[in-house]
Amino acid sequence: MTTVSAPMLMDYDEAIETFDPAMGLEVHVELGTATKMFCGCPTTYGGEPNTQVCPVCLALPGAMPTVNRTAVEYAIRIGLALNCTIADWCRFARKNYFYPDMPKNFQTSQYDEPIAFNGYLDVELDDGSGETVRIEIERAHMEEDTGKSTHMGGRTGRIQGAEYSLLDYNRAGVPLVEIVTKPILGTRAAAPLVARSYVRALRDLLLSLEVSDVRMDQGSLRCDANLSLAPAGTTELGTRTETKNVNSLRSVERAVRHEIQRQGARLVAGERIVQETRHFDESTGTTSSGRSKETAEDYRYFPEPDLVPIAPDREWVEQIRGALPELPWVRRARLQADWGFSDLEMRDLVAADAVGLVEQTVAAGATAAEARSWWSAYLGQQAKTEGVALTELAITPAQLARVITLVNEGALTTKLARQVIDGVLAGDGEPDEVVAARGLAVVSDDGALQAAVDEALAAQPGVADKIRSGKVQAAGAIVGAVMKATKGQADAAKVRELVLRTLGVEG
Amino acid sequence: MTSPVAPPSSGADDLTRRTAADLAAAIASGEVSAVEVTQAHLDRIKAVDADVHAFLHVSGESALEQAQAVDRARAAGEPAASPLAGVPLALKDIVTQQGVPTTAGSRILEGWIPPYSATVTRKLLDAGVVIVGKTNLDEFAMGSSTENSAYGPTRNPWDLTRIPGGSGGGSAAALAAFEAPLAIGTDTGGSIRQPAAVTGTVGAKPTYGGVSRYGVIALASSLDQVGPCARTVLDTALLHEAIAGHDRLDSTSIEDFAPRVVDAVHRGTTDGVRGLRIGVVKELSGEGYQPGVLESFTTAVRTLQDAGAEIVEVSCPNFEYALATYYLILPSECSSNLARFDAMRYGLRVTTDAAGAALVSAEEVMSATRGQGFGAEVKRRIILGTYALSAGYYDAYYGSAQKVRTLIKRDFERAYARADVLISPASPVTAFPLGEKVDDPMAMYLNDLATIPGSLAGIPAMSVPSGLASDTGLPVGLQIMGPALGEERIYQVAAAFEAAYAAQHGGLVPDLAPELEVAAR
Numbered sequence A: 001m002t003t004v005s006a007p008m009l010m011d012y013d014e015a016i017e018t019f020d021p022a023m024g025l026e027v028h029v030e031l032g033t034a035t036k037m038f039c040g041c042p043t044t045y046g047g048e049p050n051t052q053v054c055p056v057c058l059a060l061p062g063a064m065p066t067v068n069r070t071a072v073e074y075a076i077r078i079g080l081a082l083n084c085t086i087a088d089w090c091r092f093a094r095k096n097y098f099y100p101d102m103p104k105n106f107q108t109s110q111y112d113e114p115i116a117f118n119g120y121l122d123v124e125l126d127d128g129s130g131e132t133v134r135i136e137i138e139r140a141h142m143e144e145d146t147g148k149s150t151h152m153g154g155r156t157g158r159i160q161g162a163e164y165s166l167l168d169y170n171r172a173g174v175p176l177v178e179i180v181t182k183p184i185l186g187t188r189a190a191a192p193l194v195a196r197s198y199v200r201a202l203r204d205l206l207l208s209l210e211v212s213d214v215r216m217d218q219g220s221l222r223c224d225a226n227l228s229l230a231p232a233g234t235t236e237l238g239t240r241t242e243t244k245n246v247n248s249l250r251s252v253e254r255a256v257r258h259e260i261q262r263q264g265a266r267l268v269a270g271e272r273i274v275q276e277t278r279h280f281d282e283s284t285g286t287t288s289s290g291r292s293k294e295t296a297e298d299y300r301y302f303p304e305p306d307l308v309p310i311a312p313d314r315e316w317v318e319q320i321r322g323a324l325p326e327l328p329w330v331r332r333a334r335l336q337a338d339w340g341f342s343d344l345e346m347r348d349l350v351a352a353d354a355v356g357l358v359e360q361t362v363a364a365g366a367t368a369a370e371a372r373s374w375w376s377a378y379l380g381q382q383a384k385t386e387g388v389a390l391t392e393l394a395i396t397p398a399q400l401a402r403v404i405t406l407v408n409e410g411a412l413t414t415k416l417a418r419q420v421i422d423g424v425l426a427g428d429g430e431p432d433e434v435v436a437a438r439g440l441a442v443v444s445d446d447g448a449l450q451a452a453v454d455e456a457l458a459a460q461p462g463v464a465d466k467i468r469s470g471k472v473q474a475a476g477a478i479v480g481a482v483m484k485a486t487k488g489q490a491d492a493a494k495v496r497e498l499v500l501r502t503l504g505v506e507g
Numbered sequence B: 001m002t003s004p005v006a007p008p009s010s011g012a013d014d015l016t017r018r019t020a021a022d023l024a025a026a027i028a029s030g031e032v033s034a035v036e037v038t039q040a041h042l043d044r045i046k047a048v049d050a051d052v053h054a055f056l057h058v059s060g061e062s063a064l065e066q067a068q069a070v071d072r073a074r075a076a077g078e079p080a081a082s083p084l085a086g087v088p089l090a091l092k093d094i095v096t097q098q099g100v101p102t103t104a105g106s107r108i109l110e111g112w113i114p115p116y117s118a119t120v121t122r123k124l125l126d127a128g129v130v131i132v133g134k135t136n137l138d139e140f141a142m143g144s145s146t147e148n149s150a151y152g153p154t155r156n157p158w159d160l161t162r163i164p165g166g167s168g169g170g171s172a173a174a175l176a177a178f179e180a181p182l183a184i185g186t187d188t189g190g191s192i193r194q195p196a197a198v199t200g201t202v203g204a205k206p207t208y209g210g211v212s213r214y215g216v217i218a219l220a221s222s223l224d225q226v227g228p229c230a231r232t233v234l235d236t237a238l239l240h241e242a243i244a245g246h247d248r249l250d251s252t253s254i255e256d257f258a259p260r261v262v263d264a265v266h267r268g269t270t271d272g273v274r275g276l277r278i279g280v281v282k283e284l285s286g287e288g289y290q291p292g293v294l295e296s297f298t299t300a301v302r303t304l305q306d307a308g309a310e311i312v313e314v315s316c317p318n319f320e321y322a323l324a325t326y327y328l329i330l331p332s333e334c335s336s337n338l339a340r341f342d343a344m345r346y347g348l349r350v351t352t353d354a355a356g357a358a359l360v361s362a363e364e365v366m367s368a369t370r371g372q373g374f375g376a377e378v379k380r381r382i383i384l385g386t387y388a389l390s391a392g393y394y395d396a397y398y399g400s401a402q403k404v405r406t407l408i409k410r411d412f413e414r415a416y417a418r419a420d421v422l423i424s425p426a427s428p429v430t431a432f433p434l435g436e437k438v439d440d441p442m443a444m445y446l447n448d449l450a451t452i453p454g455s456l457a458g459i460p461a462m463s464v465p466s467g468l469a470s471d472t473g474l475p476v477g478l479q480i481m482g483p484a485l486g487e488e489r490i491y492q493v494a495a496a497f498e499a500a501y502a503a504q505h506g507g508l509v510p511d512l513a514p515e516l517e518v519a520a521r
């Protein structure tokens, strides 16, 4: 039904010379509360469909919402950490529109009275330059998630062409906080990097606040990127597009870059930009048109009459402020001092998104230097080869720490350790299981080695006699046989020593 | 029409003629069993409800089980669960009861069996009250005559050719027809008070937030309130105490508020209204009010004055805008509240178009289901509300209405500075003939002229019978309104008025209702 035209992209550098990008980023974070925003249902991810539901989140006739106090506390925590003003008094509103995965056919959200507003976040760029950009925060407001539709029978998984759809309301009513930036201007060529760095910094902040597990791959952190272009050097406002659900840091960067190139191409061709929602395709790195906002939906917002206003008392807010966990920038300075890393080393770790990984590896028993070396060198290469983020590699800090321990104990050489890591990455199990299954351990067991030595000597009695008679260099043949028998996993020097000792010869 | 002269009631031996307080005492003392009381009312329903049509569903089996539990507890020597243990009650079919069909008077919910009970329902069952069935109402409580029910109208027991009021016509008629001594209503703009007025029964709308709304199908969330209905003020007070109180499942329910309305009734019966200042609201009489209603009201004012009250006239100039304000706020909220009826999870699901072709998309199914499932009045209000909330109109309509609502609240505050309670007729007219106003929504809306201001202000208000209108011979209701949280005051005045009326007339209004022809069985 839709004709696919070849994607027209403008050269990036040329686009940036011609236009100034303006961005607005909206990040949805699912709060890690035990229960939903307006009812007592659990929020755990991955349950059997429609098992975490009740009259309230299914919108049965007569059911009414009540506000989850912990969710409000988390929202205030986020607001405070983003240097926002916390509202003395605010309300929920109803955002009315019909969609089957939204049980009430309205979303209970905050509209013109957010719980937190007017803040900022200082963001260190992820290019290792150490440069910092201040991102102004418009608002952080509370709302509820929708259920999940799965469209079946079509080729694309989208609703177009599907035969039927399945609805799972487990996610309906899970608390969300939406964090909206003010327009981000003047970033020029760095726009995609700034977008990525902001989302990374925000993610780190949210993680340290202990308000969410911020798993972009599970959708507990989702980013919508608004982008428009203005002729370079002007303050004109261009028509913006909203690219939805960009679900990894890398995708944030790619999506912004792609939109700059796409919009640039259209504008220089004399076409206009359609104000619309666009979908980002992870596999192609491109965006495609979703529903047009030309026939803008009228959400008929009005204050939610089923909920009394929220008026967080000042004492409570100050209590929350006083109990804020260590914020990422404070934590980073502390870790750098603890680990004794240089600014450059630390910056590289931040850029590689490896601070948390190193910290957890250290916590699991490795030294900071060992952890840094493995994550930034060998594992860094692996991530690059696979085209994924370090955190997406299928190895946990605890598993890496175990490998490091095995090396330190002499059970693995560095070369063997890499093979063990390869095994873990390939899904072959825990490091010890990989060692056992692939027979990768350094043979250091004296009993096993002794047996191999005895066997080799018995097999070559002539050579043994030669050695006994003082021709020590003949031991090489026996060592070679033992190394062969142990598939090269023995320490050759040790084998030689053992051979000589067995024959009562001084080395 | 001839004034119905009360035939002497069947007397104390007819259990259905007795008050709830009396029945509870008789059950507690062992004079009768709860099962006998319940059976008597089920028999009465069977005898008269084919004509009255107060009930959409009669829960005979579960009612008898509940009654048996009360009797068993008594036999085991346990104290009564409440002062109403074993007494039958009719539940408006907009309140959910687990396992019992709940329709809200709409096709769109036909056959829906709620998997949970409203807080009010749970409180009633915990109190040992026996729920005999679900009563008829205007669809989603939108109407003043019960003619908007998808399941046919209820008829007024005083005259079966007339309406019983609405939206809670079923609950009021069940009381007036002696099918139950207690009933639950909901009042958004007068749906408890106006039916009470036109059926000669008592109904109270508590302060907004006084009774939990959890499990009560919402019409307009900022206006809806559940309340007690009965034939006497004391019974109403007993039921009020059984259902009132904070509920953590309803965010708008008031904490730490448990009015002692039964005590207030006893105070009213013994001490009367001496020393109380009663305000007559100038704007709630005159144009639009039936002469017989005004006459009855004037007599009621005199009765209260004779009983020792100081009568003052108060003016509430913004009441003039109450109806317009109400018909912006209510449709706005209901357009959103009723959005959940979309065929996706429960209720009616229309899957073919008029020509029988299968509907493909969810949107088509939603649209067809709502098209067929909702009646004309519901659609009218959804359309009005959708329009009033639209971008560009919000400020002019919903926004302005909220401002006027504040002005109406201020009118009440000023009035309560001069008077302890306010009074007016509860309904501008007595029961009108079925069909008379069905095609004239504006005429229908005017029935709530006197009750809407109190709804907008969230104050407590009730209707007690003030006698029969001289022009129609039908019951007239006296509305008594108190300040927010002023339940005790209005019950005191209502009880004093009822006692004075009984002293003057030798009986109560409900007993004057003509005897219904009992269907052959």
Ligand SMILES: [Zn+2]
Binding pocket: A036, A039, A040, A041, A052, A053, A054, A055, A056, A057, A058, A173
């Ligand atoms: Zn739930």
